[in-house]
Amino acid sequence: MNTSRMFTVLRTDLKQLRQSRDFWIPMLILAGLFFIVFPTILLLAVERAGQIDLVRQIGETLDVLPRQVQEAVQGDTPEVRAQYAMAVYLFAPLAVVVPLTISTAIGANTIVGERERGTGEFLAHSPASEREIYIGKLIASILPGYAATLVGFGIYALIVNTIVGPDVGGWFFPTPQWWVLMLWVVPPFIALALSVVLRISARVRSATAAQQASGLVTLPLILVAYGQSSGSLLGVGGGGFWIGLVAWIGAIWGLARGARSVSRERLLGADHRA
Amino acid sequence: MAEPVVQLSGVTRRFGQVVALHDFSLEVPAGTVTALLGPNGAGKTTTVRVVTGGLRTEVGTVRVFGLDPLRHGEQVRERCGVVSAKPALYDRLSGFDNLLYSARLYGLGNTGPIEQAAARFGIEHALGYKVGTYSTGMKTRLALARAVLHDPELLLLDEPTAGLDPESSRAVLQLIDEMAGGGKTVVLCTHLLLEAEGLADQVVVMDQGTDLIAGSPGELARRFWPDLVVLLDAEDRETLERARDFDGVSAFERNGHAVVQVPELSVVPDLVEFLTKQGVRLTRVEPHVPTLEELYFAVRQRRRPV
Numbered sequence: 003m004n005t006s007r008m009f010t011v012l013r014t015d016l017k018q019l020r021q022s023r024d025f026w027i028p029m030l031i032l033a034g035l036f037f038i039v040f041p042t043i044l045l046l047a048v049e050r051a052g053q054i055d056l057v058r059q060i061g062e063t064l065d066v067l068p069r070q071v072q073e074a075v076q077g078d079t080p081e082v083r084a085q086y087a088m089a090v091y092l093f094a095p096l097a098v099v100v101p102l103t104i105s106t107a108i109g110a111n112t113i114v115g116e117r118e119r120g121t122g123e124f125l126a127h128s129p130a131s132e133r134e135i136y137i138g139k140l141i142a143s144i145l146p147g148y149a150a151t152l153v154g155f156g157i158y159a160l161i162v163n164t165i166v167g168p169d170v171g172g173w174f175f176p177t178p179q180w181w182v183l184m185l186w187v188v189p190p191f192i193a194l195a196l197s198v199v200l201r202i203s204a205r206v207r208s209a210t211a212a213q214q215a216s217g218l219v220t221l222p223l224i225l226v227a228y229g230q231s232s233g234s235l236l237g238v239g240g241g242g243f244w245i246g247l248v249a250w251i252g253a254i255w256g257l258a259r260g261a262r263s264v265s266r267e268r269l270l271g272a273d274h275r276a
Numbered sequence: 277m278a279e280p281v282v283q284l285s286g287v288t289r290r291f292g293q294v295v296a297l298h299d300f301s302l303e304v305p306a307g308t309v310t311a312l313l314g315p316n317g318a319g320k321t322t323t324v325r326v327v328t329g330g331l332r333t334e335v336g337t338v339r340v341f342g343l344d345p346l347r348h349g350e351q352v353r354e355r356c357g358v359v360s361a362k363p364a365l366y367d368r369l370s371g372f373d374n375l376l377y378s379a380r381l382y383g384l385g386n387t388g389p390i391e392q393a394a395a396r397f398g399i400e401h402a403l404g405y406k407v408g409t410y411s412t413g414m415k416t417r418l419a420l421a422r423a424v425l426h427d428p429e430l431l432l433l434d435e436p437t438a439g440l441d442p443e444s445s446r447a448v449l450q451l452i453d454e455m456a457g458g459g460k461t462v463v464l465c466t467h468l469l470l471e472a473e474g475l476a477d478q479v480v481v482m483d484q485g486t487d488l489i490a491g492s493p494g495e496l497a498r499r500f501w502p503d504l505v506v507l508l509d510a511e512d513r514e515t516l517e518r519a520r521d522f523d524g525v526s527a528f529e530r531n532g533h534a535v536v537q538v539p540e541l542s543v544v545p546d547l548v549e550f551l552t553k554q555g556v557r558l559t560r561v562e563p564h565v566p567t568l569e570e571l572y573f574a575v576r577q578r579r580r581p582v
Contacts, residue, residue, distance in 0.1 A: 010380040014369070021368040021406075120362040124422075126330040127358040127432075128381045129350045266330045272291065 007130045011138025029104045036096045037154030045165045048085050060084035076170040086170055089162035090177055098188055102224050104147035105192050109199040110216040111209045112139045118209055122269035136264040143196050155184055182242035190249035195220045197256030204263040279342055281306045281430055281461045282327055287336030289322055296322040298485040309462040311472035313572055314482035320465035324432045328356055357428030361435040363419040367408035371418050374407055382426040393421040397447055413444035420451055431455050434465045469569040481575045489575050497566045500574045503537035506544060509560035518554045522547055
């Protein structure tokens with residue numbers, strides 16, 4: 003494989019995304035809502051609500067968590083404990099939903115978009131191999147979502163440390179489980195989703211169909227990722243590691259199969275002619 | 277004899293029930309311009325795609341530079357430049373970035389002759405603008421610049437002048453002329469016969485995925501019109517009937533003026549002398565070289581010459 007050509011495809015796709023404000027502005031808003039706006043509002047609401055129902059309910063929720071998790075929740079008052087639990091456990095799935103949503107939206111359009119615009123013809127006649135094109139487009143689909151998530155995660159860490167930190171003895175976030183989640187669990191789930199989405203993108207006739215089909219196919223995957231990401235934080239005994247390992251195996255299998263879905267005939271749209 | 281640059285032999289390709297190519301054969305010698313002529317759906321685009329290895333064939337063999345484009349696609353495509361029927365450009369990128377993309381894919385790095393290629397087609401001033409703002413003619417010029425950026429040995433042009441203004445069309449034809457003059461091989465798909473007139477060393481007339489006829493324009497003209505065609509006109513057109521009595525005339529048609537066929541050019545002065553002696557006051561004597569258009573329609577009407 004010629005990595006230079008693969009990076010050329012990757013760079014060009016990213017450059018096109020950068021030029022598409024109509025795409026990345028809504029995605030930035032999505033990341034901002036999930037990582038900044040909602041957590042800030044909820045944490046401040048709990049802080050100022052005092053002993054009202056919301057805090058009581060969160061307190062009750064903590065009772066059903068594993069003992070080790072209950073012991074890990076810090077804070078002297080119910081409000082602080084509720085804030086801590088929300089910051090560390092409740093918002094965890096957002097770390098998965100945001101990159102999956104962004105990457106799926108990009109990936110769904112990546113191959114069918116070439117075909118719709120007619121640029122697939124250029125790629126099909128170019129010296130780039132199908133594998134170089136596939137991997138270049140795959141990474142170009144993963145990077146924006148994951149980068150947005152890492153940046154959002156950093157801002158989220160600042161927010162929760164600023165709001166909750168003073169009540170629990172200083173900066174406490176990210177916890178070790180969050181590092182595992184962000185660096186070990188989230189990436190394979192994005193790759194797994196994209197292995198499905200790129201196959202769809204290579205097969206359907208239009209970008210609209212790709213978006214719809216990708217949404218349907220990846221929704222269950224997002225739900226699984228949502229549950230597993232919570233599990234990786236709540237789980238004990240290295241739960242996150244095992245969840246990540248299984249996800250990596252699934253992602254590698256999916257990507258290996260997905261690589262075969264990109265063909266020159268599909269880039270040319272010749273597979274649909276009849 | 278040198279190996280043909282493109283060699284298709286008995287190629288068949290279907291799309292579902294539609295036969296795009298059927299037992300199609302083609303040989304393109306090095307350094308020549310070959311025009312694939314035919315109506316829409318004749319199989320011209322499929323031929324280009326098969327040549328670069330973009331499409332698989334069901335039956336038959338394909339060799340480009342002596343290589344199988346499906347097995348050695350990278351080596352084949354590195355030596356080809358393609359201008360497809362649609363310019364296939366990235367609208368959101370600038371003209372420069374479109375050329376840079378191609379330069380990098382073809383291994384020219386960031387230092388490819390981008391400015392020179394753009395200047396060759398008169399669009400260097402627009403390289404900084406997004407392609408989405410280009411006119412159709414500018415897009416085609418950019419696509420041409422991109423196709424020749426890596427100095428390909430084989431240039432494949434699929435309806436390159438479709439929808440173009442006269443200036444842009446001329447740029448395309450000039451490119452073909454230059455490429456051919458520089459020893460490159462060109463395959464031009466078109467249904468615009470004037471486009472191929474005077475450029476093509478070889479003409480292949482296609483219909484429904486098959487080659488109806490192939491050869492040089494002169495050779496094909498001789499196959500359809502073995503004798504020299506001469507247009508005659510006179511003050512009194514009725515007197516032109518007397519040409520029938522001349523020994524060398526093998527065919528005679530009247531359509532207002534007269535069209536006669538004689539074995540060769542040297543017979544024409546004798547014919548003129550004969551008619552003058554017969555009292556015919558000639559106003560026009562014009563040996564006629566059949567145009568590609570006439571040839572094309574003759575092929576399509578008769579399907580095969582007798």
